[in-house]
Structure formats: structure tokens, C-alpha cells
Amino acid sequence: xxxxxxxxxxxxxxxxxxxxxxxxxxxxxxxxxxxxxxxxxxxxxxxxxxxxxxxxxxxxxxxxxxxxxxxxxxxxxxxxxxxxxxxxxx
Numbered sequence: 001x002x003x004x005x006x007x008x009x010x011x012x013x014x015x016x017x018x019x020x021x022x023x024x025x026x027x028x029x030x031x032x033x034x035x036x037x038x039x040x041x042x043x044x045x046x047x048x049x050x051x052x053x054x055x056x057x058x059x060x061x062x063x064x065x066x067x068x069x070x071x072x073x074x075x076x077x078x079x080x081x082x083x084x085x086x087x088x089x090x
Contacts, residue, residue, distance in 0.1 A: 013071075016071065017069070017071035017072055018034070018069075018072070019033055019034040019035075020032075020033060020034075020069070020070065020071055021033070021034060021040050021042075021067045021068060021069055021070075022067065022068045022069075022070050022083075023040070023042050023046050023047060023050050023065055023066075023067055023086075024050050024065065024066045024067070024068060024083065025047075025050040025051045025052070025064070025065045025066060026050065026051060026052040027049070027050060027052060028049075028050065029042075029046040029047055029048070029049040029050025029051070029065070030042065030043070030045075030046035030049060030050070031046065032046065032067065039089075040067055040086065044059065047059050047063070047065060047088055050065055051063070051065070059088050059090075060088070060090075061087075061088055061089055061090045062087050062088065063087060063088040064085060064086070064087050064088075065085075065086050065087065065088065066083045066084065066085055066086060067083055067084050067086045068081055068082075068083035068084075069081070069083075
């Protein structure tokens with residue numbers, strides 16, 4: 001059985017920019033990586049930092065956070081980048 005990879009026509013920078021996210025809530029927690037169109041992988045401490053909680057606190061599934069694409073092109077009107085609501089999955 002063989003698989004065919006999809007060709008990416010962008011530059012290496014464009015490829016990386018499309019997959020790196022910032023995880024935010026009360027503050028910036030850190031980075032995550034887009035691993036599917038609707039799924040970000042990050043470390044538990046990043047979510048805790050974003051929520052302003054101690055790193056050893058358990059964060060419940062469904063806890064809201066926000067993700068942003070910091071390396072994406074800014075909006076054409078020069079306004080702020082928008083993010084997307086997300087929730088924690090465990």
C-alpha cells in the first residue's frame with residue numbers, strides 16, 4: 001500500500017507559519033502546533049500558563065482558550081489579527 005503526500009507550493013516559512021499557533025486565555029501561554037485542520041497539540045503547562053493557573057493543576061476538558069496564528073499575514077486593512085475560540089481536550 002502506498003500513500004501520496006500532498007504537495008505544498010509555499011515556502012518553508014509559509015509552511016511553518018501555517019502550523020504554529022499561540023495559546024491564550026487570560027494571558028499568552030505559549031506555542032502549539034496545528035496537527036489537523038481543527039486540532040492543536042501543545043503541552044499542559046502552556047494551557048495552565050494561559051489560564052494563569054499553577055502548572056501542576058489539572059485543567060478540565062472543555063476549558064475555553066483562544067488560539068492565534070502569530071506568523072500568518074496580518075489582515076489587509078492593518079487591523080489586529082483575529083484568533084479562534086478553542087477548548088481543551090484531554
